[in-house]
Amino acid sequence: MKKLINDPQNVVVESLAGLGSAHPDILKVCFDPNYVIRADAPVQGKVALVSGGGSGHEPMHAGYVGKGMLDAACPGQVFTSPTPDQIEAATQAVHGGAGVLHIVKNYTGDVMNFEMAAELCAVQGIEVQAVVINDDVAVEDSLYTAGRRGVGTTVLAEKICGAAAERGYDLARVTDICRKVNANGRSMGMALTSCTVPAAGKPTFELPDDQMEMGIGIHGEPGRARMSLTPARDITTRLAETVIADLPFQRGDRVIALVNGMGGTPLIELYLVYNELEQICHGKGLTIARRLVGNYITSLEMAGCSITLLKADDELLSLWDAPVFAAGLRWGM
Amino acid sequence: MKKLINDPQNVVVESLAGLGSAHPDILKVCFDPNYVIRADAPVQGKVALVSGGGSGHEPMHAGYVGKGMLDAACPGQVFTSPTPDQIEAATQAVHGGAGVLHIVKNYTGDVMNFEMAAELCAVQGIEVQAVVINDDVAVEDSLYTAGRRGVGTTVLAEKICGAAAERGYDLARVTDICRKVNANGRSMGMALTSCTVPAAGKPTFELPDDQMEMGIGIHGEPGRARMSLTPARDITTRLAETVIADLPFQRGDRVIALVNGMGGTPLIELYLVYNELEQICHGKGLTIARRLVGNYITSLEMAGCSITLLKADDELLSLWDAPVFAAGLRWGM
Numbered sequence: 001m002k003k004l005i006n007d008p009q010n011v012v013v014e015s016l017a018g019l020g021s022a023h024p025d026i027l028k029v030c031f032d033p034n035y036v037i038r039a040d041a042p043v044q045g046k047v048a049l050v051s052g053g054g055s056g057h058e059p060m061h062a063g064y065v066g067k068g069m070l071d072a073a074c075p076g077q078v079f080t081s082p083t084p085d086q087i088e089a090a091t092q093a094v095h096g097g098a099g100v101l102h103i104v105k106n107y108t109g110d111v112m113n114f115e116m117a118a119e120l121c122a123v124q125g126i127e128v129q130a131v132v133i134n135d136d137v138a139v140e141d142s143l144y145t146a147g148r149r150g151v152g153t154t155v156l157a158e159k160i161c162g163a164a165a166e167r168g169y170d171l172a173r174v175t176d177i178c179r180k181v182n183a184n185g186r187s188m189g190m191a192l193t194s195c196t197v198p199a200a201g202k203p204t205f206e207l208p209d210d211q212m213e214m215g216i217g218i219h220g221e222p223g224r225a226r227m228s229l230t231p232a233r234d235i236t237t238r239l240a241e242t243v244i245a246d247l248p249f250q251r252g253d254r255v256i257a258l259v260n261g262m263g264g265t266p267l268i269e270l271y272l273v274y275n276e277l278e279q280i281c282h283g284k285g286l287t288i289a290r291r292l293v294g295n296y297i298t299s300l301e302m303a304g305c306s307i308t309l310l311k312a313d314d315e316l317l318s319l320w321d322a323p324v325f326a327a328g329l330r331w332g333m
Numbered sequence: 334m335k336k337l338i339n340d341p342q343n344v345v346v347e348s349l350a351g352l353g354s355a356h357p358d359i360l361k362v363c364f365d366p367n368y369v370i371r372a373d374a375p376v377q378g379k380v381a382l383v384s385g386g387g388s389g390h391e392p393m394h395a396g397y398v399g400k401g402m403l404d405a406a407c408p409g410q411v412f413t414s415p416t417p418d419q420i421e422a423a424t425q426a427v428h429g430g431a432g433v434l435h436i437v438k439n440y441t442g443d444v445m446n447f448e449m450a451a452e453l454c455a456v457q458g459i460e461v462q463a464v465v466i467n468d469d470v471a472v473e474d475s476l477y478t479a480g481r482r483g484v485g486t487t488v489l490a491e492k493i494c495g496a497a498a499e500r501g502y503d504l505a506r507v508t509d510i511c512r513k514v515n516a517n518g519r520s521m522g523m524a525l526t527s528c529t530v531p532a533a534g535k536p537t538f539e540l541p542d543d544q545m546e547m548g549i550g551i552h553g554e555p556g557r558a559r560m561s562l563t564p565a566r567d568i569t570t571r572l573a574e575t576v577i578a579d580l581p582f583q584r585g586d587r588v589i590a591l592v593n594g595m596g597g598t599p600l601i602e603l604y605l606v607y608n609e610l611e612q613i614c615h616g617k618g619l620t621i622a623r624r625l626v627g628n629y630i631t632s633l634e635m636a637g638c639s640i641t642l643l644k645a646d647d648e649l650l651s652l653w654d655a656p657v658f659a660a661g662l663r664w665g666m
């Protein structure tokens with residue numbers, strides 16, 4: 001295992017400590033239980049957004065904590081759900097009197113623990129709504145999931161709902177917008193290589209030198225098919241056509257596109273994939289109105305990519321364009 | 334070779350095409366010869382900044398083209414210097430009547446070709462100054478270099494000089510600031526794995542599973558020492574102490590720090606390295622006044638990191654804090 005770490009058991013807390021000292025203007029890291037909140041939390045009178053999940057997907061979610069996006073993130077151990085007490089403490093810390101929205105990726109442990117935390121918060125008089133993101137078209141059920149997995153649409157939902165909350169929308173309206181994003185977003189990913197969970201010390205799966213895994217999950221869960229490696233044009237076409245056919249996206253639709261790297265894929269390749277995606281969307285009559293190209297929801301050092309498309313109307317585009325101040329998002333998005 | 338590419342010969346142009354279609358609000362990509370310019374180039378009356386070098390280091394340099402940073406970038410083939418005609422065309426395209434600064438990383442081919450381009454431009458009446466960045470403390474001469482290599486300080490120089498040019502400073506003053514950044518910046522890197530140049534199809538070098546290369550160059554050039562893999566704390570200490578001793582940085586200095594990933598290192602590890610660096614700097618009496626943590630000057634999918642420290646006074650910090658609108662820089666820097 002070749003990693004820039006000290007003790008495999010301490011990777012998450014040591015990395016969080018670095019995040020906290022790097023960005024004191026944006027966020028604050030709390031330990032035992034571990035969570036990350038906006039530097040100015042709680043913001044009185046604003047709906048608070050809380051997300052979380054296993055670590056190893058950075059910059060998601062802690063990199064999306066900041067003005068205009070999340071109020072709090074709850075990082076679990078690598079590829080492990082955060083515990084109810086983490087989520088409860090984070091929810092309490094950011095509650096500003098206008099209620100809290102939990103944005104939850106659809107993995108069994110995450111859903112269960114967010115539900116338990118919401119119940120604990122309700123007892124304390126905090127109004128909590130939850131939206132479960134389940135945008136991955138690759139498989140219906142998987143290793144850690146009943147139903148579809150939650151992947152790239154989560155990033156878009158956090159940005160858009162963060163803007164909605166910042167505008168002063170109430171909890172019902174922010175929740176509705178989050179449901180709308182989930183209803184209109186679809187994703188699919190693929191892997192060229194496996195990743196290695198630090199505590200495991202060996203690759204999660206084996207993938208021969210000439211093979212790739214289509215429909216991979218962000219924890220290395222099996223996808224749809226293992227097949228011979230093909231050119232980027234073919235890979236992008238397979239991902240995009242499956243995503244487009246699922247909603248389905250239709251001629252004339254405007255979309256927000258995310259070409260996401262799994263952590264070990266260099267930017268030169270991701271922009272090449274974006275170039276293919278542009279042409280495919282153009283051919284189908286879809287307009288990419290906005291986009292992100294980079295590593296946004298990763299699987300440690302896995303090589304590969306995912307594609308997310310979100311059908312966007314004027315409301316979603318306007319919220320997308322609102323300012324954001326988070327460590328994990330780029331100026332030039 | 335596992336990469337998201339089509340034809341190894343077309344990686345650079347296809348990736349540039351994607352960059353251009355992704356960011357039309359920021360930049361424009363020109364082909365034959367290939368260069369990338371600000372969307373609003375030329376900006377009349379402003380000193381123009383041009384950089385460039387081999388591709389494979391993304392987001393450097395094309396990701397740093399935009400308001401507040403570079404006016405143009407000249408991407409060569411992967412790990413290959415741009416040609417004089419590329420640099421000449423880019424310089425002409427962005428010249429706004431106030432002269433042009435070439436920011437050149439110290440590699441023999443880059444230096445020679447930027448010099449030839451500057452001579453060609455001078456004949457046309459364009460005033461060109463050049464600053465060669467040579468901040469890598471690892472080795473004195475190397476495979477492609479007489480003298481020290483240019484690495485991470487280049488990113489900081491492009492940001493700071495871009496802000497100076499945006500403020501309306503004249504060519505002499507922007508050039509002086511660039512020299513000051515180079516004089517006060519020092520870097521060193523290390524690799525956990527090699528990278529594979531697409532046209533070569535096989536790893537640039539071999540590195541056993543239990544070994545790392547300290548002092549690696551950004552093209553995989555040999556460094557100072559190959560040694561057994563150690564914890565991140567030891568690696569960071571070796572890099573930081575060599576960097577600090579070289580200038581030398583002294584108790585009471587304020588620094589801008591860059592913890593840079595080589596392309597295949599996940600953010601969770603880079604923040605862990607930043608956490609170590611913070612403690613080392615604190616112990617030495619250095620204050621990290623500003624920082625970047627992420628993949629900024631990469632070597633394709635190489636795993637590893639580099640550390641850059643820049644001794645910064647009020648002038649440099651003020652320029653650092655100025656707004657920038659480039660695809661490769663983060664909001665929350």
